[in-house]
Amino acid sequence: MPELPEVETIVKKLHSVLNTKLVSAIRVNREKSFQGDISQIVGQPILKVSRRAKLIRFHFPNNMNILAHLKMTGQFIFVDGNKKLGGGHPSQDWIGSLPSKHTRVEIDLLGADVENDLGENILQGSKNQQKQSHLFFNDIRVFGWLRVMTDDQVETEYQKYGPDINTPEASEEYFKSKLQNTSRKIKQVIMDNKIISGVGNIYACDGLNLAKIHPVRSANSLSAKEAETLLKSLKKVINLGIKLGGATISDYRDVDGSAGKYQDEVLVYGREGQKCKNCAGFIEKIKVGGRGTFFCPNCQL
Numbered sequence: 001m002p003e004l005p006e007v008e009t010i011v012k013k014l015h016s017v018l019n020t021k022l023v024s025a026i027r028v029n030r031e032k033s034f035q036g037d038i039s040q041i042v043g044q045p046i047l048k049v050s051r052r053a054k055l056i057r058f059h060f061p062n063n064m065n066i067l068a069h070l071k072m073t074g075q076f077i078f079v080d081g082n083k084k085l086g087g088g089h090p091s092q093d094w095i096g097s098l099p100s101k102h103t104r105v106e107i108d109l110l111g112a113d114v115e116n117d118l119g120e121n122i123l124q125g126s127k128n129q130q131k132q133s134h135l136f137f138n139d140i141r142v143f144g145w146l147r148v149m150t151d152d153q154v155e156t157e158y159q160k161y162g163p164d165i166n167t168p169e170a171s172e173e174y175f176k177s178k179l180q181n182t183s184r185k186i187k188q189v190i191m192d193n194k195i196i197s198g199v200g201n202i203y204a205c206d207g208l209n210l211a212k213i214h215p216v217r218s219a220n221s222l223s224a225k226e227a228e229t230l231l232k233s234l235k236k237v238i239n240l241g242i243k244l245g246g247a248t249i250s251d252y253r254d255v256d257g258s259a260g261k262y263q264d265e266v267l268v269y270g271r272e273g274q275k276c277k278n279c280a281g282f283i284e285k286i287k288v289g290g291r292g293t294f295f296c297p298n299c300q301l
């Protein structure tokens with residue numbers, strides 16, 4: 001499942017190529033994947049692509065947006081001639097031709113790349129305005145979605161999420177107050193998007209290891225000092241994940257620069273039986289809230 005660093009990475013890439021391009025057509029191949037009125041988007045230029053939690057937002061000038069969630073297996077791939085970029089769930093579609101049988105939505109675009117082709121754009125003017133490219137939304141399991149929403153509807157959706165872990169709004173004061181209020185297991189609390197957004201399973205496991213806190217401790221058993229250390233550790237592993245373009249654990253990791261590198265730096269996630277990087281202990285795997293959880297029983301107390 002794409003986590004916050006992977007989503008952040010796709011959003012930056014998509015913004016760099018989609019910014020100012022005009023949506024000339026949208027084809028929905030699977031109704032479940034797209035909700036809303038296509039006519040409110042067709043003919044509009046994309047002003048910006050941004051992220052909040054794991055939501056991807058395409059901004060349009062008429063106060064309309066497409067909000068998207070990749071869920072388990074979603075991916076966005078932009079194709080312009082031989083150029084192909086994007087990300088999300090790694091699959092054969094990263095390297096195969098598109099559309100594929102997993103392509104749920106196709107968005108046709110017009111216009112040159114502002115950042116890459118600026119010189120050419122100025123010289124050739126109108127010719128480049130007609131340059132075609134395509135954005136494909138592929139999703140094997142069809143849990144992901146695209147929704148046409150007004151600015152107000154997007155804001156309402158955003159209210160469902162706690163502050164993003166990598167922002168100042170996820171402050172020590174806020175974090176400590178949330179932890180004090182619950183006896184739920186700390187790992188489940190930090191993965192609860194209503195409390196803090198963007199801490200997925202990989203980064204929750206690694207953040208707890210870095211902070212030397214056992215994943216099944218009650219949240220309200222953490223001291224103020226432990227809570228501060230945990231928050232810092234979570235921000236640290238998430239920021240490293242963003243810097244490395246996320247984690248790509250698959251056979252397609254080296255394709256088209258779409259893959260992240262965090263899996264090479266991972267502390268405990270997926271390292272059952274291997275040595276802890278904090279101490280001389282060995283990583284164990286347990287289930288917490290139904291999720292595979294990796295930790296070191298020697299240093300995480």
Ligand SMILES: [Zn+2]
Nearest residue numbers: 276279296299
């Ligand atoms: Zn250890």
